[in-house]
Amino acid sequence: MSYTFAQTLEEANEFLRENPAVLVFFSDESCNVGDALSPKLQTMLQEQFPEMQFLEINVQMLPEARGYYNVFVIPSVLVYFDGRETIRQARHISVPKLAQEIERVYNIMFS
Numbered sequence: 491m492s493y494t495f496a497q498t499l500e501e502a503n504e505f506l507r508e509n510p511a512v513l514v515f516f517s518d519e520s521c522n523v524g525d526a527l528s529p530k531l532q533t534m535l536q537e538q539f540p541e542m543q544f545l546e547i548n549v550q551m552l553p554e555a556r557g558y559y560n561v562f563v564i565p566s567v568l569v570y571f572d573g574r575e576t577i578r579q580a581r582h583i584s585v586p587k588l589a590q591e592i593e594r595v596y597n598i599m600f601s
Contacts, residue, residue: 491535511542516566524565
C-alpha cells in the first residue's frame with residue numbers, strides 16, 4: 491500500500507488510471523472524524539489489502555473535487571477497481587463493513 495495526497499484533479503485521475511485498486515479518502519481540515527478515520531483505513535489496507543493504494547483528497551485544498559466526484563459529505567470514501575467506482579460510503583463509515591465490501595472484489599482481482 492502506498493499513500494498519495496492529490497494536489498490536482500489531473501494527479502488524482504492519473505493515479506486512478508495507473509493503479510488497479512484504489513481507496514480514495516475525501517477529507518478537510520475541519521473534520522475531526524476524518525482525522526481519526528484516515529489512519530484506520532490505512533491500517534486496514536496494509537493488513538488486509540496490500541495491493542490496494544490509498545489516495546487522499548482534501549476538498550478545502552481542491553474544492554473542484556467535490557463536484558467532479560459528487561462528494562458533498564465529509565468524510566467520504568470511494569473505492570475504485572480498474573478505474574471504476576465500485577464502493578461509496580459517506581459520513582458514518584464502518585471500517586469492518588467497508589473491509590467486507592472491498593474483500594469481495596479484491597479477492598476476485600488478486601487471487
